Structure formats: C-alpha cells, structure tokens
Amino acid sequence: MTSSSTPPAFLMAAATAPDAEAGAGGSGTSVLTAERILEVAEEVLRRFGPDKTNVVDVARALGVSHGSVYRHFASKAALRGAVVERWLARVSAPLAEIxxxxxxxxxxxxxxxxxxxxxxxxxxxRQKVLVEPEMFKAHKSFILESGVAVSEHVAHLEAQLATIVADGVTSGEFRPCDPAGVAGALFAATSSFHNPASAASWSDPEIETRLKTVLDLLVAGLKAGA
Amino acid sequence: MTSSSTPPAFLMAAATAPDAEAGAGGSGTSVLTAERILEVAEEVLRRFGPDKTNVVDVARALGVSHGSVYRHFASKAALRGAVVERWLARVSAPLAEIxxxxxxxxxxxxxxxxxxxxxxxxxxxRQKVLVEPEMFKAHKSFILESGVAVSEHVAHLEAQLATIVADGVTSGEFRPCDPAGVAGALFAATSSFHNPASAASWSDPEIETRLKTVLDLLVAGLKAGA
DNA sequence: GAAATGACAGATATTGAAATCTGTCATTTG
DNA sequence: CAAATGACAGATTTCAATATCTGTCATTTC
Incomplete structure (x- = not known):
C-alpha cells in the first residue's frame, strides 16, 4: 500500500489495511456489499479527488449501475461520509492501543x-496531509458540510485521552481532576498540532519542538496544579 | 464570575474609534493622505465586504479617481493589507496594555x-466574528493570500506573551525557562480559542470553561514543572 | 511641476445556456 | 421476488461570451 516519504516508525501499525474481501469469491462476481462499495469508493476518491468523483464513477469502477449504489447508501453525501468514517476509524485505531x-x-x-x-x-x-492529499481534502470538505461523523470522531479521541488521564489520577501521577473535562482541554490545547485547519504550519521544522514544549507544560500542570 | 454572551467589559477599551481627522479642514477638501484612504477603505470594506469591494468604490467614496489611490498604494492587495494591519493593530493595543x-x-x-x-x-x-463579520472575512481572506502582515502580528502577540512569562520568571512565580519558546507554546496551546479557523466552536457555551481549564493547566505547568 | 485624471490593455469576474450529475422508480433480470 | 437496471426530472456544474476591474501612463489641472 501507500507508504512514501518517511513516516515515523510508530505509524506503521496504522498502515495495515483493507482486503477484507479479496478471497471471497471469483472477484467482481461476488454480491454487492456496502463494504465492497466503500473499498472501491475510497480508491476512486483517492484517484480522482473529492471534487471530481461522482457516483457514476464509483459504480463504473464496481461494474454496476449507479442505481445499485443507491440501494446501499441513501445519498452521495452518505457514501462520502461512510468513506471518511472508515478512514477516521483507521486513524483512531493505533491511538486506541496507546x-x-x-x-x-x-x-x-x-x-x-x-x-x-x-x-x-x-x-x-501530518502524514495524511503529505501522502494522501486527496483523502485529506475529502476529509476537510466533509467536515465542512456535515460535522456529525467528525464530532463523533473527536468524542472518541477525547474519550481515549480521558482514559489516559484517569489512569494517571488513579496511579497518583496526576493530581485529582475531572478526566473528561481535562481531556477536552488537552485536545483543545493541542489542536493546532492535529487540526487540519492548522496544517499549513506543520511544515515548520520547529513544530516538533513546539509540540514538546506544549506537552511538557500540560503534563507538568497535570502533575502539580489544577 | 459567569458572564457569558454579553461582551466582557474589558472589550470596551477596544471599541473606541476613528475620527482622527474629522476636525482637520473643511471636509473632503483636505489633501488625500494614505491615512484618509485607509479610513474610508475600511468603511467601504465593512459595508460591502471583501469580495464586493473594489478600488473604484473606495475612490468614489473618497471623491477622487481610482488612479489617485494608486499614488498611495501600489496595488489593491497592498491597500487591503494596510487596512487589515491597522485593524490588527487595534486588536493588539489593549493586549499590549495588559x-x-x-x-x-x-x-x-x-x-x-x-x-x-x-x-x-x-x-x-470572538467579538469581531460576531459584530464585524465583514472585516473578519477580510481578515481571513487576507491571511490566506499573504501571511506576511499576519505573521508579524503573531510575532507581536507572542512577544507580549513572552514579556508576561519573563516577568513571572523574574518574580519567581514561574519556573525558569526560555520565555520566547514558552510564549510560542502558550500561543499554540490556546490557538483554538483565538484562531479564526476555530471560530465555529466559539458558539459552544462551554467554551469559556474549557479555556479556563486549559489556562489553569498551563499556568500550573509554568509554576511547577517544565 | 506635483498631484490628479481618465482612457486604455490585460486580467478577473459574471452570467446564462448547455452539459453533467444526482436521486427516483417503473421495468427487467436471474 | 430480491436485486439490478437505465431512462428520466430536477439540481448542479461547466464553459465561453460578456462585462467589470486592475494597474498604467500620457495628458490635464491648479
């Protein structure tokens, strides 16, 4: 699959991928499932970009009529949303492990x-911005038109953070606090390092240093004050 | 202390305004200065919005030909940039005081x-987004096309933060650190509360609470750890 | 003669007619 | 009869002709 420039080693876990259906039957002859549509739709989206991809393109890549796609997804937006959701889930997985x-x-x-x-x-x-610009664009335009799946994604990530914070409190490493509230604060405080809107500044070579400074400050705050 | 939707009292200082030239001479008859152009340009920009304002409009509002405007500003972009710069300076002033x-x-x-x-x-x-949407749009589109004045503005603000941090270190309230680096971190960590790109989330009623949590964490970090 | 003007060329934006796309559904297929 | 098809209406996008705007500069004004 697509690995290019030089992804940090810990990214590799996330790069493992799809093919859940490859061995199923003959190939294109298997029944049309939502999952199969999502796979192909993501591929097409990646190739043509979010602006130039239409439902007919996706149907053609699947070898079916576009009407059949509408049997599985209520609208083009729903299809795109599902693709982005899948993609976000893959972002989330390696983080959940940590x-x-x-x-x-x-x-x-x-x-x-x-x-x-x-x-x-x-x-x-950052990796996504660099090596998957098309998916990234899809991600951004999707955020703009329907924040639903994305706010779910954020809630998911904040819950992960809350787990870490709660662990720290339990072990006595962090001062007692409301883990959910603090997780929200941590997410907000680091958003310029993960929010796509700030992607422009990620090419600054000092970005890693700056992130470290922010994290040191926040962790020190968690340990000592409130 | 829970004051919300109503604009905080300390904003009022920034709301005082223009009129620097009102008493000069007769009225429109005074010589055409860059400052006068900027005043009128801002007014026109506010009225028509950044997309619908053109140099001829500004010239007409001034009662001169558009050629005369080009005597003072090399291009439309330069004019717009100067207007935004003026506007940013007014944002910066009350902060400098603090x-x-x-x-x-x-x-x-x-x-x-x-x-x-x-x-x-x-x-x-936040106030700007709510009550000056047109200037705010100008601000945003200006950022997109020429980050120069804006990165200067940011440098300015970070320098102000660095002053506060340095004071804290001097007085022993904060742990010794590099004030400039820490100021950059503080600015980044709070950017979701002041970066226009995040404006959408500012209508969340919990935003103030979240900001407080972030600040408490950061200040605690400055006092205790690093 | 310094400052302002306005006609002008090239660049940019607007517009509306034509082409494409989305989403539906009566019909066909296996 | 469940699944797929493709023709269709209305919505959206594209594209090229047209209009407007930017930036210049020879000329006019005071």
Whole structure:
C-alpha cells in the first residue's frame, strides 16, 4: 500500500489495511456489499479527488449501475461520509492501543503515554496531509458540510485521552481532576498540532519542538496544579 | 464570575474609534493622505465586504479617481493589507496594555495577567466574528493570500506573551525557562480559542470553561514543572 | 511641476445556456 | 421476488461570451 516519504516508525501499525474481501469469491462476481462499495469508493476518491468523483464513477469502477449504489447508501453525501468514517476509524485505531496500554510495566507513566498519544496523533494527521492529499481534502470538505461523523470522531479521541488521564489520577501521577473535562482541554490545547485547519504550519521544522514544549507544560500542570 | 454572551467589559477599551481627522479642514477638501484612504477603505470594506469591494468604490467614496489611490498604494492587495494591519493593530493595543502592566500592586501575579491576556484575546476575536463579520472575512481572506502582515502580528502577540512569562520568571512565580519558546507554546496551546479557523466552536457555551481549564493547566505547568 | 485624471490593455469576474450529475422508480433480470 | 437496471426530472456544474476591474501612463489641472 501507500507508504512514501518517511513516516515515523510508530505509524506503521496504522498502515495495515483493507482486503477484507479479496478471497471471497471469483472477484467482481461476488454480491454487492456496502463494504465492497466503500473499498472501491475510497480508491476512486483517492484517484480522482473529492471534487471530481461522482457516483457514476464509483459504480463504473464496481461494474454496476449507479442505481445499485443507491440501494446501499441513501445519498452521495452518505457514501462520502461512510468513506471518511472508515478512514477516521483507521486513524483512531493505533491511538486506541496507546490509550488502552495500561499494563504495569508496559505503559510506563501516564505522562509518557500522553506524550506518545499526542505525538502519534500529530504524526498521523501530518502524514495524511503529505501522502494522501486527496483523502485529506475529502476529509476537510466533509467536515465542512456535515460535522456529525467528525464530532463523533473527536468524542472518541477525547474519550481515549480521558482514559489516559484517569489512569494517571488513579496511579497518583496526576493530581485529582475531572478526566473528561481535562481531556477536552488537552485536545483543545493541542489542536493546532492535529487540526487540519492548522496544517499549513506543520511544515515548520520547529513544530516538533513546539509540540514538546506544549506537552511538557500540560503534563507538568497535570502533575502539580489544577 | 459567569458572564457569558454579553461582551466582557474589558472589550470596551477596544471599541473606541476613528475620527482622527474629522476636525482637520473643511471636509473632503483636505489633501488625500494614505491615512484618509485607509479610513474610508475600511468603511467601504465593512459595508460591502471583501469580495464586493473594489478600488473604484473606495475612490468614489473618497471623491477622487481610482488612479489617485494608486499614488498611495501600489496595488489593491497592498491597500487591503494596510487596512487589515491597522485593524490588527487595534486588536493588539489593549493586549499590549495588559502585557506591560507590571506595576507592583497593579499587575498582581503573572499567572493572573496571563489568564487575563488570553481571555481578552479570545474575547476580542470572538467579538469581531460576531459584530464585524465583514472585516473578519477580510481578515481571513487576507491571511490566506499573504501571511506576511499576519505573521508579524503573531510575532507581536507572542512577544507580549513572552514579556508576561519573563516577568513571572523574574518574580519567581514561574519556573525558569526560555520565555520566547514558552510564549510560542502558550500561543499554540490556546490557538483554538483565538484562531479564526476555530471560530465555529466559539458558539459552544462551554467554551469559556474549557479555556479556563486549559489556562489553569498551563499556568500550573509554568509554576511547577517544565 | 506635483498631484490628479481618465482612457486604455490585460486580467478577473459574471452570467446564462448547455452539459453533467444526482436521486427516483417503473421495468427487467436471474 | 430480491436485486439490478437505465431512462428520466430536477439540481448542479461547466464553459465561453460578456462585462467589470486592475494597474498604467500620457495628458490635464491648479
């Protein structure tokens, strides 16, 4: 699959991929499933970009009429939304692993996991901007027209952060606090490092240093004050 | 302290306004100065919006030919840039006051000034979005096409933050650190509360609470860790 | 003669007619 | 009869002709 320039090593987990259907039957002859449509739609979207992809293109790539696509998705927007949702889920997966790693020896401190989690989120988003500009554009335009799936995605990510914070409080590493509220604050405070709207500044070579400074400050705050 | 939708009292300082030239001479008969052009251009921009304002409109409002405007500004973009710069300077002024307030009794702690400064910046930007949508649009489109004046503005604001941080370090309230680097981090960490790109989320009633949580975390970090 | 003007060429924006796309549904297919 | 098709109406996008705007400069004004 698409790996190019030089993705940070920890990104690799996220690069594993689709093919859930490859072995099914003959190939194009299998029944038309929503999942199969999503796979092909993502491929087409990636090739032509969000502005130039239409339902007929997707249907043609599937070898069916566009009417058949509407049997599975109520509208073009719904289809696009589902594709982006799938894509966001793949962003979320490797982060969930970090958030869940609370083993005694494995997870080290919550502060360290917090660092890792945020840096991972930053790296993933940055990677997307660089190597998947078309999907990224789709992601952005989708956000603009229907924030629903995206706010769910954000809620998901904040819940992961809340897990890490709660772990830190339990272990005594962090000062007692409301994990959900603090998770929201952490997400907001680091948003210029993961929000697509700020992508322009990610080419600054000092961005990593700046992120580290922000995280050090936040983690110190979690440990000491409130 | 829960004041919300109503504009915070400290905004009022920024609302005082133009008229620097009203008493000059007769009226439109005075010589055409760059400053006079900027005044009128801002007025016209506010009335028609950035997309519908052209140089001829501005010239007509001034009662001169558009050729005369080009005697003072090299291009339409330069004119627009100068208008935005003026506007940004007015955003910056009340913040500079807070940053400079280091009097013994007046300024209280640097932590408090930091809170005040960031909340003020948030309030100003939010206010602009609500009551000056046209200027705000001009601001945004200007950012997109020429980041120069804006990055200067940001540098300016970060320098103000650095002043506050340095004061805190001097007084022993904050742990020793590089004020410039930390100021950059603080600006980034709070950007979702002042960056126009995030304006959509500013209607959330919980935004103030979230900002407070972020600031408490950051200030605690400045006081204790690094 | 410094400042302002307005006609002008090239660049940009507007417009509306033509082409394409979305979403539906009566019909066909296996 | 469940699944797929493709013709269709209305919505949207494209494209090229047309109109407007920007930036210049030879000329006029005071």
């Amino acid at each position: 958030a869940a790693a609370k083993g005694p020896a494995a997870g080290k401190g919550a502060g360290e996991r917090l660092h890792l989690w945020v840096r991972m989120l930053h790296a993933i988003k | 940053a400079a307030a280091k009097g013994p009794a007046a300024g209280k702690g640097a932590g408090e000034r930091l809170h005040l400064w960031v909340r003020m910046l948030h309030a100003i930007k």
